Amino acid sequence: MVIHKKIAFGGGCHWCTEAVFQSLRGVTLVEQGFVASTGEHKTFSEAVIVHYDDKAISKEDLIAVHLHTHKSTAAHSMRKKYRSAIYTFTDADRTEAEQLLKKLQKDFKNQLITKVLPFQDFKPSDKMFHEYYYSNPEKPFCSSYIVPKLKLLLDTFSKNVDKAKLTV
Numbered sequence: 302m303v304i305h306k307k308i309a310f311g312g313g314c315h316w317c318t319e320a321v322f323q324s325l326r327g328v329t330l331v332e333q334g335f336v337a338s339t340g341e342h343k344t345f346s347e348a349v350i351v352h353y354d355d356k357a358i359s360k361e362d363l364i365a366v367h368l369h370t371h372k373s374t375a376a377h378s379m380r381k382k383y384r385s386a387i388y389t390f391t392d393a394d395r396t397e398a399e400q401l402l403k404k405l406q407k408d409f410k411n412q413l414i415t416k417v418l419p420f421q422d423f424k425p426s427d428k429m430f431h432e433y434y435y436s437n438p439e440k441p442f443c444s445s446y447i448v449p450k451l452k453l454l455l456d457t458f459s460k461n462v463d464k465a466k467l468t469v
Contacts, residue, residue: 305329306355308363308398309336309388309420311348312371318349320434320447321370324454324467327357333433334425336388338418345424346384360394362461364401365408367415369457370450374411385413388420395419435466 310318319333330352335345351363364387367373373385387402389395398417406413425431434447454462 305352306360307350307352307390308360308394309348309350309386309390309423310363310367311336311346311384311386311388312367312373312415313347313383314446315347315349315426316430316433316442317447317450318347318367318371319432320443321366321450321454322349322351322363323432323435324451324463325353325358325363325366325458325461326463327354327461328352328463329354332423332425333431334423336386336420337422338386338388339421342384342386342416342418343421344381345422346386347382348384348386348388348423350388350423358461360397361401361405362458364398365405366454366458366461368402368405368409368413370453373413373415374409376414385415387415387417389417390420 315333319331322328322331332350336348337343337345387398434443
């Protein structure tokens with residue numbers, strides 16, 4: 302029996318983030334919506350919950366994909382809506398994510414602003430937006446914002462891409 306793990310990511314538009322993680326081998330479900338943490342991060346921000354088989358894709362690979370497919374070093378004006386975060390469900394996952402974030406910093410010229418935060422709550426987005434890219438690949442938003450991220454996936458993380466799904 303395969304036990305699926307989960308981790309949540311926020312950083313950019315959840316339509317984009319959903320498409321990125323849906324395109325990976327080992328990802329079994331992506332829930333699109335809004336995540337809240339605790340303390341100063343208790344407000345909801347666009348994010349996804351990624352369910353995955355850790356025998357098919359590692360947490361390190363998932364975090365690396367996340368960091369490279371959104372502006373993880375930019376403290377831009379939309380950060381309340383698009384919080385750059387890794388949300389964890391257990392203390393052990395939080396510790397591991399913090400260590401991986403430090404390890405992956407070497408891949409970036411600028412300092413990562415992504416925070417590791419405890420997952421507190423989730424509100425799904427409207428169902429009409431679920432599977433947005435895979436239902437609407439011809440839409441201008443998809444070609445302008447999502448396709449470049451998917452091409453980056455193919456170029457940088459090809460070993461993790463589910464090529465049966467992803468055709469860009």
